[in-house]
Amino acid sequence: xxxxxxxxxxxxxxxxxxxxxxxxxxxxxxxxxxxxxxxxxxxxxxxxxxxxxxxxxxxxxxxxxxxxxxxxxxxxxxxxxxxxxxxxxxxxxxxxxxxxxxxxxxxxxxxxxxxxxxxxxxxxxxxxxxxxxxxxxxxxxxxxxxxxxxxxxxxxxxxxxxxxxx
Numbered sequence: 001x002x003x004x005x006x007x008x009x010x011x012x013x014x015x016x017x018x019x020x021x022x023x024x025x026x027x028x029x030x031x032x033x034x035x036x037x038x039x040x041x042x043x044x045x046x047x048x049x050x051x052x053x054x055x056x057x058x059x060x061x062x063x064x065x066x067x068x069x070x071x072x073x074x075x076x077x078x079x080x081x082x083x084x085x086x087x088x089x090x091x092x093x094x095x096x097x098x099x100x101x102x103x104x105x106x107x108x109x110x111x112x113x114x115x116x117x118x119x120x121x122x123x124x125x126x127x128x129x130x131x132x133x134x135x136x137x138x139x140x141x142x143x144x145x146x147x148x149x150x151x152x153x154x155x156x157x158x159x160x161x162x163x164x165x166x
Contacts, residue, residue, distance in 0.1 A: 001070065002081055006097050008066045009078045009089070010114060015059045016052045017118040017136045018042055020098075020111045021091045026077040033064060044137035052135055119144070 013023040022042050030041045038054035054060050072079075076088035098111040115136070122132045133144040 002097075004066055004069065005078055005081075005089075006094075006101070008062055009094060010098065010111070011059055011062065012040075013111070014114040014118050015054065015056050016040060016042060017115050017122075017132075018052070019044075019115060020094050022137075024078055024089050024091050024094050028067070028072050028074050028077050030077070031063065033060060042137065048137060050134065050137045 009023055012018065012026070013020055016023070022044060025043055026040065030043075032039050032041075033054075038060045039051050040054060042050050042052055044050055054063070067073075070079075075086070078089040078094070079086045080089050080093060082093075095111055102109055119132055119136055122135070123129070129141055129144050133141050136144060138144045
């Protein structure tokens with residue numbers, strides 16, 4: 001069951017553009033999986049709450065399968081299995097699981113890269129910076145501009161990477 005939990009956790013972080021800590025903090029009650037209105041309420045930084053549309057049908061199906069297999073109807077969506085109490089999975093435990101999967105795959109990717117990859121995918125698909133800002137829960141459009149490829153190219157031209165000293 002841990003592998004299914006982990007897959008749903010990491011896919012949720014990616015599909016929603018959520019921070020890993022936000023995904024770990026989700027509760028079953030934060031999900032609304034009614035047909036054609038699937039969304040999740042995410043508790044963000046500073047106590048802000050944002051609603052993110054679950055527009056990936058495959059992910060919604062995976063969420064429903066996970067809920068059916070676990071039998072969860074309320075409480076933490078992602079629960080620790082080691083302590084036996086069913087408490088929420090901690091960020092540190094999720095980070096450790098992520099690192100274990102990455103090591104097995106022979107890649108070095110930080111779990112936060114899921115969020116960056118989601119934002120970049122949206123920008124590349126032509127989604128407006130403001131829509132991406134709202135989806136990620138950024139207070140400022142300036143923060144979201146980091147995902148804009150044109151801006152990244154301008155920054156690289158102004159601040160080219162220097163080779164490390166010999």
